[in-house]
Amino acid sequence: MLLVYQVHQPEDWVGRWPPKFEDVGKYIGIKYEGAPLSEAAIRYRRDAIVKMYQGTRGHLRRSPRPAAGKKSRKKGK
Numbered sequence: 001m002l003l004v005y006q007v008h009q010p011e012d013w014v015g016r017w018p019p020k021f022e023d024v025g026k027y028i029g030i031k032y033e034g035a036p037l038s039e040a041a042i043r044y045r046r047d048a049i050v051k052m053y054q055g056t057r058g059h060l061r062r063s064p065r066p067a068a069g070k071k072s073r074k075k076g077k
């Protein structure tokens with residue numbers, strides 16, 4: 001949220017300032033998810049977090065991604 005609303009620039013930020021949703025998706029996705037996130041994913045998360053703080057919805061829903069470089073395996077195979 002700090003990047004989306006241009007409140008704080010992290011020390012390891014290498015993108016342009018002010019950031020666009022695309023830049024935020026690359027930074028957050030690579031740092032925490034293992035692959036860049038789409039602009040739509042960042043917009044969804046922004047909207048969901050704003051609604052969560054307003055008290056109009058529950059926690060952010062998302063399915064976990066496998067770690068970078070690892071392929072997900074189905075059970076039983």
